[in-house]
Amino acid sequence: MAPRVIEQRGLWYEEFSPGAVYRHRPGRTVTEADNVLFTTLTMNTQGLHLDAAYSEAQPFGQRLVNSMFTLATMVGQSVAQLTQGTLVAQLGLSEISFPHPLFHGDTLYTETEVADLRLSSSRPGQGIVTLAHTGRNQHGDVVGRCRRTALMWTAEGYAAQETGTGTR
Template structure:
């Protein structure tokens, strides 16, 4: 019998440039997720919540809000990349690819692009490139993001 505290997330020292993380879980995005997210963030592009209108633009159903796609791809990456972060700094070269529809299942993976120290010894910046896929393995989104991450053992 043992009582163990199980830790999640990585520190600055844990990242190796070139390492590929295949992130956990995946997430099927439902119509409910999409309507809720679009309405509450007041995103008034009707292709996200009016099926007839979306179909008039040539889509087969409502389209999943691009910001929800981004947030799910990002969210799935957090435990591996940024659970120990001090701050998420920004987004670069973000591009949406295949249209995501309700019922599609999103998975996410990231490669470590670079690491650098900062003026403060207890933290560093790691840059990742994250890619999101649908259930057919088609790319739905990619972006790069720099994250300010704690060091496990900051120099004294």
């Protein structure tokens, strides 16, 4: 008897429902190393991320996690549950805000609400989904928000392109 094979994937376009909220777990505890590595890899020399002595004298009294790390992690936390293998392309990010800082040692939890969806008028077998991501720390403080627009496969569209019977 052949073993049962289960391929994990995100959602097809038609599996999204406006208003549905997805909580992405586990959370991600952010370390000093995460922040310093991300900040230096992206050539962001902001002292608020790298210089502990300087940051102690600033309004928050400590280094801040790079907000681009917060944003990337919020989007990343949603991938396995929502878009893994079903995403055609990320079309854009908007309405990005960081109402409360994230600090070293904080744990980031993200949830995503499906804000809108529509079939693509120019790409058969694909649809556009708008996702509203909200990131919170372990205390429930909102540390990031954004709206993400994604081009997603329909199940039929994906199957057609896999077999070579669909149009691109």
